[in-house]
Amino acid sequence: MQSILKRLASLSQLIRPLALTFVGVVLLSLGVAYLTLHLYRNGAFPEALGVVLLQFIPVWGRGLLFALVGFGILGLGIWQLSGVAVIPLDAKPASGDIVLGYEQALKPPKIAVVSGGAGMLILASLGRRASSLICITPVQDPVEYYYRASSLLNFEQVVFVTPTSHPIPIEVELDDGQRFDIKHNISHDDLLAARHVAQIQLVGADTLVTRLTLDSIAKADAIVFGPGSLFESILPSLLLPEVRDAIRTSNAVKIYICSLMTEPGLTTGFGVADHIRQFATFAGFVPDYVLVNAQRIDSEVRQIYAAANQVPVFLSPEEYEETAVSSTEHETTRHVVLEGAVVYEADLASSVVQLTASLDHPGESRTVRVLRHDPEKLAAAITEILRRR
Amino acid sequence: MNDTLILFEDEGYRTLLPLVYSRPTFELRCGMFTLRERVAALTGEEARAICRPYLANVYGAGRWPLSLLSRSEPIMLINGRALDLDWLPDLLASPVDTIIITDVGRGPGPRPTLLGARLSPALASAVLLYLINQEIGLALTELRRFAKIRERSASMVVFPWDLVTENGGQVIRDLVLHKLRVSWPTAAEHPPQSAGIVLSNPEQIYIHPGAKIEGPLAIDARDGPVIIDAARIEPFSLIQGPTYIGPGALISSARVRGETSIGPVCRVGGEIEASIIQGYSNKHHDGFLGHSYLGEWVNIGAMTTNSDLKNTYGTIKVSVEGLGQIDSQVLKLGCFLSDHVKLGIGLHLNGGAMIGPGSNIFGVHFAPKNIPPFTWGGEIFREYRIDAMIDVTRKVMGRRKLALTSSQELMLREVFAMTRGDRAGMGEGQYQIPADDSALLHAENYAIRAFDPLEMGG
Numbered sequence: 001m002q003s004i005l006k007r008l009a010s011l012s013q014l015i016r017p018l019a020l021t022f023v024g025v026v027l028l029s030l031g032v033a034y035l036t037l038h039l040y041r042n043g044a045f046p047e048a049l050g051v052v053l054l055q056f057i058p059v060w061g062r063g064l065l066f067a068l069v070g071f072g073i074l075g076l077g078i079w080q081l082s083g084v085a086v087i088p089l090d091a092k093p094a095s096g097d098i099v100l101g102y103e104q105a106l107k108p109p110k111i112a113v114v115s116g117g118a119g120m121l122i123l124a125s126l127g128r129r130a131s132s133l134i135c136i137t138p139v140q141d142p143v144e145y146y147y148r149a150s151s152l153l154n155f156e157q158v159v160f161v162t163p164t165s166h167p168i169p170i171e172v173e174l175d176d177g178q179r180f181d182i183k184h185n186i187s188h189d190d191l192l193a194a195r196h197v198a199q200i201q202l203v204g205a206d207t208l209v210t211r212l213t214l215d216s217i218a219k220a221d222a223i224v225f226g227p228g229s230l231f232e233s234i235l236p237s238l239l240l241p242e243v244r245d246a247i248r249t250s251n252a253v254k255i256y257i258c259s260l261m262t263e264p265g266l267t268t269g270f271g272v273a274d275h276i277r278q279f280a281t282f283a284g285f286v287p288d289y290v291l292v293n294a295q296r297i298d299s300e301v302r303q304i305y306a307a308a309n310q311v312p313v314f315l316s317p318e319e320y321e322e323t324a325v326s327s328t329e330h331e332t333t334r335h336v337v338l339e340g341a342v343v344y345e346a347d348l349a350s351s352v353v354q355l356t357a358s359l360d361h362p363g364e365s366r367t368v369r370v371l372r373h374d375p376e377k378l379a380a381a382i383t384e385i386l387r388r389r
Numbered sequence: 390m391n392d393t394l395i396l397f398e399d400e401g402y403r404t405l406l407p408l409v410y411s412r413p414t415f416e417l418r419c420g421m422f423t424l425r426e427r428v429a430a431l432t433g434e435e436a437r438a439i440c441r442p443y444l445a446n447v448y449g450a451g452r453w454p455l456s457l458l459s460r461s462e463p464i465m466l467i468n469g470r471a472l473d474l475d476w477l478p479d480l481l482a483s484p485v486d487t488i489i490i491t492d493v494g495r496g497p498g499p500r501p502t503l504l505g506a507r508l509s510p511a512l513a514s515a516v517l518l519y520l521i522n523q524e525i526g527l528a529l530t531e532l533r534r535f536a537k538i539r540e541r542s543a544s545m546v547v548f549p550w551d552l553v554t555e556n557g558g559q560v561i562r563d564l565v566l567h568k569l570r571v572s573w574p575t576a577a578e579h580p581p582q583s584a585g586i587v588l589s590n591p592e593q594i595y596i597h598p599g600a601k602i603e604g605p606l607a608i609d610a611r612d613g614p615v616i617i618d619a620a621r622i623e624p625f626s627l628i629q630g631p632t633y634i635g636p637g638a639l640i641s642s643a644r645v646r647g648e649t650s651i652g653p654v655c656r657v658g659g660e661i662e663a664s665i666i667q668g669y670s671n672k673h674h675d676g677f678l679g680h681s682y683l684g685e686w687v688n689i690g691a692m693t694t695n696s697d698l699k700n701t702y703g704t705i706k707v708s709v710e711g712l713g714q715i716d717s718q719v720l721k722l723g724c725f726l727s728d729h730v731k732l733g734i735g736l737h738l739n740g741g742a743m744i745g746p747g748s749n750i751f752g753v754h755f756a757p758k759n760i761p762p763f764t765w766g767g768e769i770f771r772e773y774r775i776d777a778m779i780d781v782t783r784k785v786m787g788r789r790k791l792a793l794t795s796s797q798e799l800m801l802r803e804v805f806a807m808t809r810g811d812r813a814g815m816g817e818g819q820y821q822i823p824a825d826d827s828a829l830l831h832a833e834n835y836a837i838r839a840f841d842p843l844e845m846g847g
Contacts, residue, residue, distance in 0.1 A: 132518075134518070142461065142510065142511070143458065143510050143511050144458055144459055144460060144461050144510040147455050147456070147458040147459040147510070148459035148460075150455045151455045151456035151459050155453065155455060156452070156453045157453065158453070158455070159514070159517055159518045159521075160455075160458075160514055161515055161517075161518075162511040162514050162515065164511070165486070165509070165511055165512045165515065165535040166509065166512075167511065208534055208535065210515035210531065210535075211515070211527075211530070211531045211534075212515050212516070212518060212519075212531070213515075
């Protein structure tokens with residue numbers, strides 16, 4: 001009963017147009033009835049036509065019969081109508097709820113996420129919209145950190161898995177030749193702020209990759225890279241040959257969520273195309289889609305980031321490589337293609353007030369406005385991409 | 390910091406149905422303890438658990454147990470069907486990423502199976518999803534790639550009758566663990582003060598200081614220990630070891646024969662032999678219960694008796710979910726009553742009888758050997774309406790000053806929904822009235838009495 005009511009509730013947007021249609025149909029029927037009655041009384045009908053018009057049944061019986069059949073057909077029509085997703089023509093395609101509501105009526109997708117840090121936790125909220133969400137943590141990170149954070153956030157259908165059975169160190173080489181462990185906290189070293197990573201590699205011998213990691217990639221409908229640090233959270237896992245091969249051979253749509261800001265010492269000076277190129281260089285593939293934030297960032301937030309040697313990563317017109325046209329049954333859309341990846345620009349971020357404290361002075365906390373990927377907006381964008389495929 | 394102890398269910402839960410429809414495998418009592426209690430007795434730590442999702446809010450760490458892997462200490466996995474835990478101290482002392490496998494040589498599941506593991510959080514994350522889905526075969530395949538493997542023999546519960554056959558030995562083994570944590574005086578050291586108490590081998594009789602023993606009665610520990618928690622033993626009782634009587638239990642002039650475990654807050658009368666009562670159940674009146682298992686919140690009316698031996702002295706067959714009739718190879722075997730089963734007065738149960746949870750059976754001389762969960766009736770069976778069953782459960786638990794929690798209610802409703810297919814063909818809605826007048830009177834009388842099971846059988 002609950003499922004029937006739920007299905008019929010989807011018609012709530014149609015109550016007004018349906019009611020108007022119903023009134024119109026009733027009036028039209030009355031008109032036809034009056035005309036028919038007039039012909040009945042004033043015209044002469046062949047006998048065969050009388051049988052077709054059920055004249056052998058008393059008038060009240062005919063009325064009852066037509067009313068019952070009409071009622072049944074009306075019910076059938078409403079039932080069939082409730083199974084059709086209706087999106088108002090004036091709704092924006094990526095505006096979230098309507099598209100998500102439509103998508104939720106379909107089989108929830110299986111999603112694999114390659115990310116790390118806070119970005120992983122942002123995307124983990126997708127779990128309630130997926131049949132499974134396997135988050136592949138960076139090879140150098142302890143997985144329990146993610147479980148500790150997620151247990152506070154009541155995630156569902158989410159599992160965090162390490163690609164290897166033990167952490168593997170990651171070493172980066174900056175453009176000036178300096179080498180660091182990725183855990184060196186490069187982003188917070190002012191002396192390195194102007195640098196960017198030129199090379200990244202695993203330290204140590206080859207290692208086996210966990211089956212859940214490979215299975216989640218092989219069975220995924222979508223593999224999402226990010227949000228998160230390109231060199232700290234995303235690329236480390238892709239340095240494992242088995243992971244790379246699994247991604248390359250997977251039929252899943254590969255979506256990269258591009259960073260909102262450059263990272264000092266890691267991606268300084270990088271545009272969207274530079275970010276994508278790192279996939280080609282170190283992972284041997286480029287994502288199918290790249291999600292880029294198109295939201296205007298207010299000057300106050302921009303200044304805060306500038307003080308930390310960070311600038312927004314926007315899509316620059318100079319980077320446009322070509323425009324692709326894709327068409328589905330219902331629509332034709334144009335996309336920018338960059339380094340072989342379709343760029344999808346959307347409002348993906350929200351500025352939030354964050355309480356921060358330093359380890360040196362834990363009692364002294366301060367609030368700062370920071371820009372973060374918005375889980376709802378990301379979910380809407382990813383769902384929209386999946387819907388269009 | 391200590392390891393995170395996690396009990397898990399494997400594919401083998403299926404052969405323990407219907408007993409484990411409403412509880413995980415590690416919550417089945419055998420010996421003095423359930424496995425969860427046994428782990429606590431051995432390690433001094435409360436174990437957490439991963440079980441089937443619909444049970445997880447009542448018995449596990451929630452439907453999506455992410456918090457289990459939130460610590461950096463090693464993860465200790467313990468198979469929920471394990472009985473004796475003599476292997477656990479070795480595993481606790483083993484290097485991280487060590488697993489123990491065992492082949493019990495029976496049952497339909499993967500063999501050998503995973504008995505226990507001590508894993509890093511990283512490796513545990515690689516098998517967490519398999520554990521959540523009870524796909525232990527896949528987990529084991531994965532762990533074999535990364536972990537050091539040890540193989541050893543161990544006792545595990547495979548079929549429901551294993552609980553009964555292992556119970557006596559397990560009482561003896563559990564006493565060793567029990568003495569690690571608790572120091573109760575033996576009856577030799579501190580004899581009960583009531584008059585007329587006959588003690589045989591009092592060195593093997595352990596009595597909680599809060600227990601009330603009222604003579605005349607006899608306690609015979611010549612064949613094994615008798616352990617009496619803070620229970621009450623009424624006059625004219627006979628208790629033979631090995632036997633465990635849990636806290637809050639009432640032994641009402643009963644003959645409790647060896648190899649019996651009586652869980653907490655049970656009321657026991659008549660004769661009981663080599664049986665397990667999980668807890669909070671009543672078999673308060675005369676009637677024989679032998680080589681049987683009773684779940685929680687079971688009520689057995691007066692003079693209801695089970696058979697545990699065929700006249701042909703043949704082995705007893707039991708219906709196992711998904712496998713059909715299985716020869717237990719056991720000569721003496723009684724009945725298996727799942728949680729919340731209520732039996733009226735004067736019923737006779739066959740050896741190997743299996744009654745699913747929530748069933749309410751009355752008004753019949755011989756109950757059928759297999760009764761699906763949530764069955765109502767006797768001469769005519771129909772589906773027990775879940776709202777009525779929940780209503781009765783609230784009353785029953787209320788009498789023991791316990792409330793049915795919303796999680797427990799939801800769990801019972803899920804069991805009801807998932808077992809609906811087992812009741813296909815039964816009438817629904819109102820009680821189906823037989824054509825015969827006397828049968829009508831007969832059924833109505835029983836229905837009126839049986840609706841309040843606490844009134845059944847006095």
